[in-house]
Amino acid sequence: MKAVGIVVEYNPFHNGHFYHVTQSKKITNADVVVAVMSGPFLQRGEPALVSKWHRTKMALRSGVDLVVELPYVFSTANAPLFAEGAIYLLGALQCDAFSFGSEDGILEPFLNTADLIETHFEEYNGLIKKFVSTGISYPQSLFYAYEQLKQKNGRVYLDLSKPNNILGYHYIVAAKKFNLPIEPVTIQRIQANYHDSIRETSTIASATGIRKEIFQKGHLEAIQPYVPDASYQELAEWRRQYSRFVDWEAFWPLLRYAIMRYRPENLKAFADVSEGIEYALIKHAKHSQTFSEFMSSIKSKRYTWTRLQRMLTHIFTGITKEELHQFKTPTYIRLLGMTERGQAYLSERKKSLELPMISRVGQVKDPMLEIDIRASDIYALGVEFFSDKKIDGDYKLPPIRF
Amino acid sequence: MKAVGIVVEYNPFHNGHFYHVTQSKKITNADVVVAVMSGPFLQRGEPALVSKWHRTKMALRSGVDLVVELPYVFSTANAPLFAEGAIYLLGALQCDAFSFGSEDGILEPFLNTADLIETHFEEYNGLIKKFVSTGISYPQSLFYAYEQLKQKNGRVYLDLSKPNNILGYHYIVAAKKFNLPIEPVTIQRIQANYHDSIRETSTIASATGIRKEIFQKGHLEAIQPYVPDASYQELAEWRRQYSRFVDWEAFWPLLRYAIMRYRPENLKAFADVSEGIEYALIKHAKHSQTFSEFMSSIKSKRYTWTRLQRMLTHIFTGITKEELHQFKTPTYIRLLGMTERGQAYLSERKKSLELPMISRVGQVKDPMLEIDIRASDIYALGVEFFSDKKIDGDYKLPPIRF
Numbered sequence: 001m002k003a004v005g006i007v008v009e010y011n012p013f014h015n016g017h018f019y020h021v022t023q024s025k026k027i028t029n030a031d032v033v034v035a036v037m038s039g040p041f042l043q044r045g046e047p048a049l050v051s052k053w054h055r056t057k058m059a060l061r062s063g064v065d066l067v068v069e070l071p072y073v074f075s076t077a078n079a080p081l082f083a084e085g086a087i088y089l090l091g092a093l094q095c096d097a098f099s100f101g102s103e104d105g106i107l108e109p110f111l112n113t114a115d116l117i118e119t120h121f122e123e124y125n126g127l128i129k130k131f132v133s134t135g136i137s138y139p140q141s142l143f144y145a146y147e148q149l150k151q152k153n154g155r156v157y158l159d160l161s162k163p164n165n166i167l168g169y170h171y172i173v174a175a176k177k178f179n180l181p182i183e184p185v186t187i188q189r190i191q192a193n194y195h196d197s198i199r200e201t202s203t204i205a206s207a208t209g210i211r212k213e214i215f216q217k218g219h220l221e222a223i224q225p226y227v228p229d230a231s232y233q234e235l236a237e238w239r240r241q242y243s244r245f246v247d248w249e250a251f252w253p254l255l256r257y258a259i260m261r262y263r264p265e266n267l268k269a270f271a272d273v274s275e276g277i278e279y280a281l282i283k284h285a286k287h288s289q290t291f292s293e294f295m296s297s298i299k300s301k302r303y304t305w306t307r308l309q310r311m312l313t314h315i316f317t318g319i320t321k322e323e324l325h326q327f328k329t330p331t332y333i334r335l336l337g338m339t340e341r342g343q344a345y346l347s348e349r350k351k352s353l354e355l356p357m358i359s360r361v362g363q364v365k366d367p368m369l370e371i372d373i374r375a376s377d378i379y380a381l382g383v384e385f386f387s388d389k390k391i392d393g394d395y396k397l398p399p400i401r402f
Numbered sequence: 403m404k405a406v407g408i409v410v411e412y413n414p415f416h417n418g419h420f421y422h423v424t425q426s427k428k429i430t431n432a433d434v435v436v437a438v439m440s441g442p443f444l445q446r447g448e449p450a451l452v453s454k455w456h457r458t459k460m461a462l463r464s465g466v467d468l469v470v471e472l473p474y475v476f477s478t479a480n481a482p483l484f485a486e487g488a489i490y491l492l493g494a495l496q497c498d499a500f501s502f503g504s505e506d507g508i509l510e511p512f513l514n515t516a517d518l519i520e521t522h523f524e525e526y527n528g529l530i531k532k533f534v535s536t537g538i539s540y541p542q543s544l545f546y547a548y549e550q551l552k553q554k555n556g557r558v559y560l561d562l563s564k565p566n567n568i569l570g571y572h573y574i575v576a577a578k579k580f581n582l583p584i585e586p587v588t589i590q591r592i593q594a595n596y597h598d599s600i601r602e603t604s605t606i607a608s609a610t611g612i613r614k615e616i617f618q619k620g621h622l623e624a625i626q627p628y629v630p631d632a633s634y635q636e637l638a639e640w641r642r643q644y645s646r647f648v649d650w651e652a653f654w655p656l657l658r659y660a661i662m663r664y665r666p667e668n669l670k671a672f673a674d675v676s677e678g679i680e681y682a683l684i685k686h687a688k689h690s691q692t693f694s695e696f697m698s699s700i701k702s703k704r705y706t707w708t709r710l711q712r713m714l715t716h717i718f719t720g721i722t723k724e725e726l727h728q729f730k731t732p733t734y735i736r737l738l739g740m741t742e743r744g745q746a747y748l749s750e751r752k753k754s755l756e757l758p759m760i761s762r763v764g765q766v767k768d769p770m771l772e773i774d775i776r777a778s779d780i781y782a783l784g785v786e787f788f789s790d791k792k793i794d795g796d797y798k799l800p801p802i803r804f
């Protein structure tokens with residue numbers, strides 16, 4: 001059987017995702033679609049709208065055959081590490097191809113850019129340092145260095161100002177780094193841009209737009225045209241059970257308490273907390289009744305929104321820099337769900353997999369997995385906190401079969 | 403002016419406390435009563451029913467002239483350290499006498515016991531070690547060693563099985579240790595024992611009994627006969643504002659979250675967490691919906707209720723062993739409130755006080771005070787959490803004048 005791998009968050013699963021799943025399978029002529037999906041905490045430093053189990057069901061009911069969890073260590077990391085964790089898992093699952101969305105749907109610029117930076121690595125780093133030394137922020141320096149490098153010759157390079165292109169670029173780099181026999185494929189994203197809200201003339205909207213709509217309107221009807229029926233049903237089911245969707249506002253009382261328990265110097269145990277932001281975090285946590293009030297107090301040019309939110313994710317879960325930084329690549333494959341076809345694929349490959357496959361967590365002693373368990377427990381506690389409903393033994397559930 | 407000092411928690415202020423204040427003043431012929439009062443967290447490892455400001459008002463309206471805060475470091479400590487912190491402050495406030503309650507109201511056994519243990523210190527420690535080595539718990543070994551020492555000669559010694567006698571004994575020892583020119587006085591406690599509940603035939607009930615009554619009955623009327631009017635009014639005022647009184651159940655969702663954020667080994671940063679209890683804390687926090695469920699899961703012969711609750715106090719506030727154990731004696735006098743007479747006393751002594759007097763915290767940089775501020779902030783956050791009402795700038799308030 002032939003497998004195509006994809007890297008997803010499904011927060012929530014929408015029509016654009018459905019198109020990506022269908023096209024990826026078609027173009028690569030694959031028998032199964034394998035998705036590496038982030039658990040409860042996502043790459044932009046946010047908790048997921050609904051549990052990973054609900055998001056797994058959305059995927060399995062919409063064309064994905066196998067869902068495995070991207071460990072917390074990678075799902076909350078910057079683009080390079082996020083990509084390495086995800087691509088490594090797709091390699092470990094012996095995918096023949098991996099497919100990612102891009103602005104233009106053309107692979108060549110990704111390969112060219114990866115090649116350009118690889119072959120001019122020292123020059124590139126020198127340029128970055130030069131820009132940083134003038135006081136320009138690190139992400140901006142990266143961008144300028146790249147713009148300068150691009151002048152090299154007449155080939156077509158990527159537009160790295162688009163978030164989706166950045167991830168795609170790092171997927172390609174990661175596959176090269178691990179020397180994986182896996183063919184990259186890219187599919188053009190249709191219509192909605194990453195930061196777009198819902199447009200009334202299309203049935204495609206970005207996940208960001210859909211989440212905004214859910215929180216602003218407070219009901220699900222408005223997003224029905226933009227998501228597959230399976231996704232709509234899972235969202236509705238979550239709302240029936242837990243009364244609201246998860247965002248930082250819902251977790252704010254707990255996050256606020258977590259911050260206030262610390263002395264400034266001890267907050268530095270968490271990734272990215274440095275340069276005095278620890279004082280601002282504590283001071284403004286004291287005085288902010290809502291998360292948005294808090295964010296507008298601590299936001300400055302120095303820190304991107306994403307960087308701040310990732311910091312807060314780690315403080316919320318209690319996972320320290322020291323814990324995070326001990327890992328390079330995933331140490332297990334955590335199965336969240338599968339269709340019959342996905343199961344058949346696993347049976348075929350099971351014996352030759354190089355990472356242990358984990359279906360139930362029980363007594364497993366793996367430090368990376370312990371972090372995932374803790375993150376899921378804390379997410380579940382947060383949900384219980386606002387809904388007064390228990391998420392039953394999240395980590396004792398067997399994989400979902402569909 | 404002559405001052406008598408007392409050591410109190412006033413949780414809440416009741417008729418027995420009123421008797422103690424009045425008698426102490428009378429017997430010592432004092433002009434003012436100076437109380438060293440615990441802040442938001444108490445010696446048995448519990449949060450106070452109501453804020454320290456409400457408790458200060460109860461005291462000032464019932465005969466106390468000056469209320470200063472016993473810093474968190476001492477207010478949550480075991481009996482010897484608690485007593486040292488409190489007596490040191492009474493010494494720093496130049497009290498002429500200090501007065502404590504006891505079962506029999508006779509000072510001699512306190513002096514005899516202090517003398518006995520001082521003069522037989524090595525023998526006493528040897529006995530303790532001997533008992534501990536047979537597997538007997540430390541508190542029990544202390545008791546057996548003392549019982550054996552008491553056989554020495556025909557003098558009258560204390561019954562150290564009574565909690566109030568233990569505190570009194572440590573007050574005497576502390577005054578000796580610091581060589582304070584302060585005269586000890588003891589007053590017989592009337593009727594209610596430490597662990598007694600309310601008795602219908604008396605207007606004296608223990609604070610424990612009064613709290614039990616408040617939480618069981620859910621209204622204040624039942625305790626009206628047992629507390630001065632001022633105390634009743636402050637309690638009623640608190641309830642109007644914050645809808646319920648503080649106990650661990652009220653703080654449980656936050657405490658539970660705080661515990662679950664930790665890896666077992668990191669919980670050992672908190673005082674008394676050792677010998678594997680860290681695993682039990684995390685495991686049972688996950689599964690316990692209430693504090694009482696949690697406590698009955700973790701309670702074992704090895705740990706007294708008080709020791710467990712003190713552990714939990716520190717985890718709740720985030721104050722680590724390392725932070726706690728850097729101090730030997732108070733470094734400031736934190737004024738919570740005063741009557742006119744109290745103010746006159748302070749004016750008289752102000753210039754000769756050996757510790758800085760702190761009326762407003764503002765920009766003070768004292769590591770012990772920072773702990774007090776943090777503990778008060780966390781207590782306030784906990785109250786805001788269940789009541790949705792802010793305790794306004796607890797630490798910005800000036801002392802209460804009455």
